[in-house]
Amino acid sequence: MNEHLLSMHDVTADDVIRILDTAESFREVGTRVIKKVPALRGRTVVNLFYENSTRTRISFELAAKRLSADVINFSSGGSSVSKGESLKDTALTLQAMGADAIVIRHSSSGSPFQLTRWVRGHVLNAGDGTHEHPTQALLDLYTMRERLGRLEGLRVGIVGDVLHSRVARSLSFGLVKMGADVTLVGPATLIPPDAPQWGVQVSYDLDEVLSKLDVCYLLRVQTERQRLEYFPSVREYARLFGLNRSRVRLLPEGSLIMHPGPMNRGVEIDSDVADLPQSVIEDQVTNGIAVRMALLYLLLGGRHGDGGEAGDG
Amino acid sequence: MASPDLLFRGARVIDPRAGRDEVADVHVRDGIVVDVGSGLDGASAEIVEGDGLVLTPxxxxxxxxxxxxxxxxxxxxxxxxxxxxxxxxxxxxxxxxxxxxxxxxxxxxxxxxxxxxxxxxxxxxxxxxxxxxxxxxxxxxxxxxxxxxxxxxxxxxxxxxxxxxxxxxxxxxxxxxxxxxxxxxxxxxxxxxxxxxxxxxxxxxxxxxxxxxxxxxxxxxxxxxxxxxxxxxxxxxxxxxxxxxxxxxxxxxxxxxxxxxxxxxxxxxxxxxxxxxxxxxxxxxxxxxxxxxxxxxxxxxxxxxxxxxxxxxxxxxxxxxxxxxxxxxxxxxxxxxxxxxxxxxxxxxxxxxxxxxxxxxxxxxxGARDHGGPIEVGRPANLVLFDPEERWTAEPPFVSRSRNSAFIGRELRGRVRSTVLHGELTIAEGKATR
Incomplete structure (x- = not known):
């Protein structure tokens, strides 16, 4: 494993398998009455969140706590960050406090990369701007493998605003790395023009793609005003690219519906579709904790089997 | 303040405007070029050796x-x-x-x-x-x-x-x-x-x-x-x-x-x-x-x-x-x-x-008429003498108050030895004169 996890380009296919296998061994911890192993006892993990993200922050916090690490949450509101302290100064402060790992979420692409120049600890990218969100991609890969038994050859459609989606980038890079067959689907204005160079296919016609998918992965549509220049209306978006009941019928049997959350019900996904059995959105959340445990554990070099409960990974 | 009487001796003089590219001596006094040629006798002039160096506007x-x-x-x-x-x-x-x-x-x-x-x-x-x-x-x-x-x-x-x-x-x-x-x-x-x-x-x-x-x-x-x-x-x-x-x-x-x-x-x-x-x-x-x-x-x-x-x-x-x-x-x-x-x-x-x-x-x-050559008698002496081979690495600190250089860490070849502004050295031997 690389020293940091900044991008899906930092991990090899072998690393991915190791991460998913390790996560599988940690998955069981979450089902116990006492959901804790001592693997990272005495280590300090800082959650440095410059952008609100309750679910990702809680997921990382739980992951670190279940490994018995000390966890510090550092959010932009109500801290020195909101007093105008620079990212570098904040990084140096955390460094001085002995952070072993820093989990960073930031609205600026590349900030986790920059952070590595200023700190000695391990840096985990929990989502940076419109760049990447590798832990989301890994939990999605985990969920696909768990449900469908493989990654190689899987046909995955990623639908929506790929241009601005860090999830789409990380997931595309990860799936291509694992030998899956990825098709990006969305309005032409929201697909990066050079995306085929990622090794993916591009389609502007969801109906045409659906029957050939093992996984239909829906991205959250940003409906802020500045995004609306890319398509005429939310209504037209939902008509062309929203997953509704009749479109679900085009999906082959046994295929999955996924979404990184939070969902815009009625826009990219109809409410009753989100609640169908093949929709595994809650599994994604649960698996996220195990995958993040695995990442913290592997990056921080915890001694595996500490306490003997964590399985065989 | 540097001497206003300088003889640059034996540098390769490249003067794009005059189409000159040859080894020559250039004598500068009172802010202007007073002589260009070979084997110049600078008399009381301060000699700046130009062997292996390039002199250009x-x-x-x-x-x-x-x-x-x-x-x-x-x-x-x-x-x-x-x-x-x-x-x-x-x-x-x-x-x-x-x-x-x-x-x-x-x-x-x-x-x-x-x-x-x-x-x-x-x-x-x-x-x-x-x-x-x-x-x-x-x-x-x-x-x-x-x-x-x-x-x-x-x-x-x-x-x-x-x-x-x-x-x-x-x-x-x-x-x-x-x-x-x-x-x-x-x-x-x-x-x-x-x-x-x-x-x-x-x-x-x-x-x-x-x-x-x-x-x-x-x-x-x-x-x-x-x-x-x-x-x-x-x-x-x-x-x-x-x-x-x-x-x-x-x-x-x-x-x-x-x-x-x-x-x-x-x-x-x-x-x-x-x-x-x-x-x-x-x-x-x-x-x-x-x-x-x-x-x-x-x-x-x-x-x-x-x-x-x-x-x-x-x-x-x-x-x-x-x-x-x-x-x-x-x-x-x-x-x-x-x-x-x-x-x-x-x-x-x-x-x-x-x-x-x-x-x-x-x-x-x-429209900077005093600059860019030609290096001819009577012209304002605005010149640079540089070593085309010296290797160095761009690193802060810079002379500029800022250090945001895209070239940091880059190995470069060619370095200024002297800069002459209206006949006076602003840079001599690669260092600021004041």
Whole structure:
């Protein structure tokens, strides 16, 4: 494993398998009455969140706590960050406090990369701007493998605003790395023009793609005003690219519906579709904790089997 | 203060304007060249040995940001001209985007006075095209032209409407040799941009601006130069298409010139993969094919000049998130070495052509008559002596007050030994004389 996890380009296919296998061994911890192993006892993990993200922050916090690490949450509101302290100064402060790992979420692409120049600890990218969100991609890969038994050859459609989606980038890079067959689907204005160079296919016609998918992965549509220049209306978006009941019928049997959350019900996904059995959105959340445990554990070099409960990974 | 009586002995004298390239002695006294030849007897002159070195007209930068008045935490006229001298420059043209904006003759006079106090380089302030750089009302071009301003630019911003630029090009025709220098960028296409749009921007998750953001405006401006007969200069050309547009406009006989920066001649968009904010520049670094077209355009004369776009920024501004860091790199101290290393050494551009693009060509555009040669008896002694082989690595600290150089860590070849401004050494033995 690389020293940091900044991008899906930092991990090899072998690393991915190791991460998913390790996560599988940690998955069981979450089902116990006492959901804790001592693997990272005495280590300090800082959650440095410059952008609100309750679910990702809680997921990382739980992951670190279940490994018995000390966890510090550092959010932009109500801290020195909101007093105008620079990212570098904040990084140096955390460094001085002995952070072993820093989990960073930031609205600026590349900030986790920059952070590595200023700190000695391990840096985990929990989502940076419109760049990447590798832990989301890994939990999605985990969920696909768990449900469908493989990654190689899987046909995955990623639908929506790929241009601005860090999830789409990380997931595309990860799936291509694992030998899956990825098709990006969305309005032409929201697909990066050079995306085929990622090794993916591009389609502007969801109906045409659906029957050939093992996984239909829906991205959250940003409906802020500045995004609306890319398509005429939310209504037209939902008509062309929203997953509704009749479109679900085009999906082959046994295929999955996924979404990184939070969902815009009625826009990219109809409410009753989100609640169908093949929709595994809650599994994604649960698996996220195990995958993040695995990442913290592997990056921080915890001694595996500490306490003997964590399985065989 | 250095001696005003200097004999440069045995250097290779490259004088692009006179077409001279030979080993010769050059004698300088009281600010002017008093003799050029071989075996000169300098009598009481201080001898500067030039064996193995190159002596050429002092470099001229037609695109510099000295930041004063208004942004002295980044650079001052004194520190900026000191950096210029260290880089072999004897003349620089600071852009108008100061605070207050150089859009009237009083600001121009203030800049000139500060430059004269420093005495490290001749400074030719660029005047704004529009008041406050706001792109609407023409600045007092006539008054500034009367005060000796030759180049006008809203650099950093593109004149937004064709109508305003048309008026500027037309209005400026009334004044001798006035040049309208455009920063070509369609703001609606580049809005929010952090880099060139392409596979690198897609993968790095940074908002891109396509080459078309520049090309569309270069095309517009060329057509307006055609319409008005105005004298147009294209700042920091960055794309292959724009090079081709300039080439055709020149073939059509239009009065047009163009510049390229050292960083666009070296780096490409892929070099941003480490999110190095020192390589965040505007216009952005584009593709390898664009860079190669720029090199070719410089070699064949389509692009007249190398201009640094020396853009100092405070450390804390650049040590920030990529999308918050301001664009720009410093360049005065490295431009000559970069040209020697990346253009001359690999044989892409001849040494005389490289020096022409750094001195005599920009001096012509700027109307800096004392600069850019020829090195002849009676001419003002504005010269640079450099070692074309000395190796060094660009590293902070720099002479500039700022250190945001895209070239940090780069091994360079070629270093200034002496810079002569009106017969006086501002740099001697590679060191500042004061």
């Amino acid at each position: 002092g470099l001229v930068d037609i695109h510099t940001h000295l930041r004063e008045p208004g942004f002295e935490q980044k650079e001052t006229i004194e520190t900026g001209t000191r950096a210029a001298a260290a880089g072999g420059y004897t003349a620089v043209a600071p852009m108008a985007n100061t605070d207050p904006v150089a859009d009237d003759a009083s600001v121009i006079a203030e800049v000139r006075a500060a430059a004269a106090r420093a005495g490290l380089a001749d400074v030719f302030p660029v005047g704004a095209i529009t008041k406050g750089l706001e792109g609407e009302v023409l600045a007092e071009i006539g008054e500034m032209a009367a005060a000796g301003v030759r180049v006008f630019s809203d650099d950093g911003r593109c004149v937004p409407t064709a109508r305003t630029l048309r008026n500027a090009l037309t209005y400026a025709r009334a004044f001798d040799d006035v040049v309208i220098a455009e920063h070509c960028e369609d703001a609606s296409l580049s809005r929010g941009q952090q880099m060139h749009e392409g596979i690198s921007s897609s993968s790095l998750g940074l908002a891109g601006q396509p080459g078309a953001a520049e090309d569309a405006i270069v095309y517009r401006d060329i057509e307006l130069a055609r319409l008005t007969g105005g004298r147009l200069h294209i700042c920091h050309v960055s794309s292959a298409r724009s090079v081709e547009l300039v080439r055709r406009a020149k073939a059509d006989g239009l009065r047009i010139s163009a510049e390229v920066t050292p960083h666009h001649l070296v780096f490409i968009d892929e070099d941003l993969r480490t999110y190095d904010t020192n390589k965040k520049v505007n216009p952005p670094l584009r593709t390898e094919a664009d860079r190669d077209a720029l090199r070719e355009g410089l070699a064949d004369g389509t692009i007249d000049a190398i201009a640094t776009d020396h853009a100092p920024h405070a450390v804390e501004e650049k040590e920030a998130e990529f999308d918050r860091a301001p664009p720009g790199t410093i360049g005065l101290e490295t431009a000559l070495a970069v040209a020697l290393t990346d253009l001359v050494a690999p044989g892409l551009v001849s040494l005389p052509r490289a020096l022409e693009s750094l001195s005599s060509a920009p001096a012509l555009i700027l």
